[in-house]
Amino acid sequence: MIAPWREWDLTSRTKLLEFAEKNQIPIARDKRGEAPFSVDANLLHTSSEGKVLENPAEEAPEFVYQRVTPVEKAPDVAEYVEIGFERGDAVAIDGVALSPATILTRLNEIGGRHGVGLLDLVENRFVGMKSRGLYETPGGTILLEAHRGIEQITLDAGAGHLKDSIMPRYAELIYNGFWFSPEREMLQALIDKSQEHVTGTVRVKLYKGSARTVARWSDHSLYSEKHVTFEEDAGAYDQKDAAGFIRLNALRLKLIATRNARVK
Numbered sequence: 001m002i003a004p005w006r007e008w009d010l011t012s013r014t015k016l017l018e019f020a021e022k023n024q025i026p027i028a029r030d031k032r033g034e035a036p037f038s039v040d041a042n043l044l045h046t047s048s049e050g051k052v053l054e055n056p057a058e059e060a061p062e063f064v065y066q067r068v069t070p071v072e073k074a075p076d077v078a079e080y081v082e083i084g085f086e087r088g089d090a091v092a093i094d095g096v097a098l099s100p101a102t103i104l105t106r107l108n109e110i111g112g113r114h115g116v117g118l119l120d121l122v123e124n125r126f127v128g129m130k131s132r133g134l135y136e137t138p139g140g141t142i143l144l145e146a147h148r149g150i151e152q153i154t155l156d157a158g159a160g161h162l163k164d165s166i167m168p169r170y171a172e173l174i175y176n177g178f179w180f181s182p183e184r185e186m187l188q189a190l191i192d193k194s195q196e197h198v199t200g201t202v203r204v205k206l207y208k209g210s211a212r213t214v215a216r217w218s219d220h221s222l223y224s225e226k227h228v229t230f231e232e233d234a235g236a237y238d239q240k241d242a243a244g245f246i247r248l249n250a251l252r253l254k255l256i257a258t259r260n261a262r263v264k
Contacts, residue, residue: 013038013050039066043104045117045137056122056132067112067136071209074115078207080214081110083146085202088195090143104139111138115209126176142204142211149202149213153221155194163194 004010010019020027037051046066053060062070083103084092090103098106111117117138125131151160166187173184200218204211226236 037064041066043101043108044140045135047133047135049131049133053132053134060120060134064134065118065136067108068118068138069113069115071115071118074208075113078205079110079114080203080205081107081142082201082203083107083143084200085147085150086199088147088192088198090146104143107139107142109138111142111206111211112136114206114211116206116211117141118209142206145211145213146202146204147198149204149216150198150200150218152213153216153223154197154200154218156222159194163191166190 004016004019010016017027019025037053038049040047048060048064048066052058053064082094083090084095084097090100091097093103093106117136117140119135119137120132121135122130122132155163170184170187170191173179173181173187178184197220199220200216202213203215205214224236
């Protein structure tokens with residue numbers, strides 16, 4: 001791997017551009033024909049930094065956008081997309097089985113069209129500085145929303161809370177480049193276990209920058225309508241059971257109140 005900025009005597013973006021021009025290395029210009037701001041792109045997202053984005057007090061201009069349509073120019077009619085999951089992985093769009101890459105590509109197109117997945121962020125770099133960037137992740141934003149939607153009915157509350165509690169650590173490891181670390185693999189095993197029953201379909205509504213779950217269903221669902229209905233539940237749930245639950249959970253609070261009154 002050659003890293004010119006780190007290894008050669010090229011200490012600025014201007015010098016990099018001059019070197020590229022001198023050696024006939026093509027460099028994309030921005031949409032106004034000027035020297036480019038920095039854009040890193042892959043299938044999941046694009047991140048734009050530098051130039052007009054360096055001042056966090058200034059709104060990012062639209063010409064910086066790579067994948068996402070400005071909300072003001074997004075369609076005035078909502079669009080629905082159904083995403084199928086198996087063991088936590090997206091496997092289909094609108095009932096058609098697709099590869100992971102194809103799913104992400106299509107969701108990028110659909111989400112980008114509706115202004116979904118734009119994030120203006122000042123992040124904390126691993127090396128200690130703060131950096132402002134414009135991130136565009138339309139497909140990933142839809143997938144995250146849909147995945148959360150299917151987890152709501154297939155993942156037990158305790159398992160869900162535990163998984164959520166480790167996600168910041170998991171994200172930090174990946175952000176800092178520790179994908180191949182043993183601790184990342186340990187967390188991955190826990191996450192994979194949590195996804196054993198995360199199978200089903202989610203319908204997401206896309207409109208003017210938002211991606212919102214509006215329906216979800218699964219053969220692995222833990223949702224029981226007879227337990228939560230406001231109508232007759234045929235004995236599925238006895239409201240009187242709550243009395244003992246309330247007394248037990250209130251006991252420590254009563255003891256604290258008694259102690260506090262005694263030692264005033």
